[in-house]
Amino acid sequence: MKRFFKSILVLALLFIGLNFAYQKTAPEIEKTFGTRNPLPYLTAKVQQFISPEKIQNDDTNADSSKGHTFETNSASVYLDLSDPTLRQAAIDGINIWNNTGAFNFKITNDKSNAKIIIKAMNDGQTNAAGLTDTQYNSLTGHLIKATVRLNSYYLLNPSYGYNHGRIVNTVEHELGHAIGLGHKNGISVMYPQGSFYTIQPSDVEAVKKLYQEQ
Ligand SMILES: [Zn+2]
Structure with a gap:
């Protein structure tokens, strides 16, 4: 059970970390590609x-x-x-x-x-x-x-x-x-x-x- 909570905690921290990274980089992505979703552009390239x-x-x-x-x-x-x-x-x-x-x-x-x-x-x-x-x-x-x-x-x-x-x-x-x-x-x-x-x-x-x- 303890291990279960540990995994949840790790996942939660990971999620917060990724979210933080996204919030930080989104404006950069937007500046570079003119959109927050550069996937179509990259797919095209x-x-x-x-x-x-x-x-x-x-x-x-x-x-x-x-x-x-x-x-x-x-x-x-x-x-x-x-x-x-x-x-x-x-x-x-x-x-x-x-x-x-x-x-x-x-x-x-x-x-x-x-x-x-x-x-x-x-x-x-x-x-x-x-x-x-x-x-x-x-x-x-x-x-x-x-x-x-x-x-x-x-x-x-x-x-x-x-x-x-x-x-x-x-x-x-x-x-x-x-x-x-x-x-x-x-x-x-x-x-x-x-x-x-x-x-x-x-x-x-x-x-x-x-x-x-x-
Ligand atoms: Zn045309």
Whole structure:
């Protein structure tokens, strides 16, 4: 019995020690990686090293929409997706953007009047897990329409390792392009490779700034 209490005491001290170490290092981790959870970043780096061919870029022409905005920070979205995994990821990605307060996507059943259409593609010829095309009015500079394509060739093939979270990240990234964000290095949903990051506070600021300036 005494030994039992001794083990409990050792475990408790160990826990307190680890917790203390975490509290001490968390700000350092945050300073270095811009987040308290550097795991996705480290995973990305390791995966890039081990199998660079398994890391998808996206959308080479994506920066074409950069800086162009819809008239307001709101747009209707039509989900042209029959696959339940992609459909759910699209809904989740939309909700995460909506929860930031920076932009409001409204799901609509009216395909012909939707500002943004999210559809699927299945193409192994491109290295892109997602693609976004935008049209904007050359006089006003405002976005008119955007089409987001989610590439099931990578996103739904288990050997490329996209779990639900990374598919949602891909949706968030493409929606970022659809509303005028370009690529960004470092920890950002707009990092151009791998879909390892969700929306960061700096991404929210970038959208707010973009839509305040107009
Ligand atoms: Zn992109």
